[in-house]
Amino acid sequence: MNHHTVPDDAAAAHPIRVLLADDHPVVREGLSAMLESAPDITVAGQAASGEEAVTLAGRLRPDIVLLDLRMGGMDGVAATGHILRQAPGSKVVIVTTYESDTDILRAVEEGAAGYLLKGSTRAELIDAVRAAARGETVLTPSLAPKLFRSRTVDTPPLSDRETEVLRLVGQGLTNAAIGTKLFIGEATVKTHLLRAYRKLDVTDRTAAVVTALERGLI
Structure with a gap:
C-alpha cells in the first residue's frame, strides 16, 4: 500500500511558488536546483535585480519571494516594501550573507517574514520556504x-x-x-x-x- 502518493500528488497539484531574486546567476541557479528537488515547491521565476523582482512579483504573484539583501540598484529593503504592495499575498524572505546586517531589521520592519543565511543547507532552505508559506516567522536559529x-x-x-x-x-x-x-x-x-x-x-x-x-x- 503506497500511502505516500496522496500527499505528494496534492503537493504537486498546489506547489509553493517561489520567485528568486539575486544578482548572481550562479546563486540563483543553485537556489533553484535545491528548491526544485522538493516535490511541493516550484520556482515560478527568477529576477536579477530589486526592480525586476518587484515587476515579476506583481505579475506572477508568487507565494514566496527569496530576496537577496544586497543587489545593485534597488536594495532588498526597498524591494521588500514595493513587493508587498504589488503582491500583498506574497511573503518575502530575505537572503543575506551576514546575520549581523542591520538592514535585516529594516527589511522586517518593511514586512519581510524573516531571513535566511546564504550558507544555509538545502534542508534549511526548503524548511524556511515551507514555514514562510505557512505564515510562520523565518529566522536562522543562530540569530544571537x-x-x-x-x-x-x-x-x-x-x-x-x-x-x-x-x-x-x-x-x-x-x-x-x-x-x-x-x-x-x-x-x-x-x-x-x-x-x-x-x-x-x-x-x-x-x-x-x-x-x-x-x-x-x-
Whole structure:
C-alpha cells in the first residue's frame, strides 16, 4: 500500500511558488536546483535585480519571494516594501550573507517574514520556504541576541509569560502549538502577543521576535 502518493500528488497539484531574486546567476541557479528537488515547491521565476523582482512579483504573484539583501540598484529593503504592495499575498524572505546586517531589521520592519543565511543547507532552505508559506516567522536559529545590542531603547519590561510566548514564536511555533505547550488557550496566547506588540511598538510576530532579540529580551 503506497500511502505516500496522496500527499505528494496534492503537493504537486498546489506547489509553493517561489520567485528568486539575486544578482548572481550562479546563486540563483543553485537556489533553484535545491528548491526544485522538493516535490511541493516550484520556482515560478527568477529576477536579477530589486526592480525586476518587484515587476515579476506583481505579475506572477508568487507565494514566496527569496530576496537577496544586497543587489545593485534597488536594495532588498526597498524591494521588500514595493513587493508587498504589488503582491500583498506574497511573503518575502530575505537572503543575506551576514546575520549581523542591520538592514535585516529594516527589511522586517518593511514586512519581510524573516531571513535566511546564504550558507544555509538545502534542508534549511526548503524548511524556511515551507514555514514562510505557512505564515510562520523565518529566522536562522543562530540569530544571537547580540545582533543589534548596541541600539539601546527603553522598552517596558515584558512579563515572564510574554517572554516565553515570544521565545516559542521565534522557534517557529504557531499560536495553537504555543497554547498546547504552555497549557493555555490560543486566545490567551494572542493576548500575550498583543501586549508584547504594544510594549515593543511593533505590529506583527516577526517584527516582535526580531525586536525582542535585538534588545536582549529573549
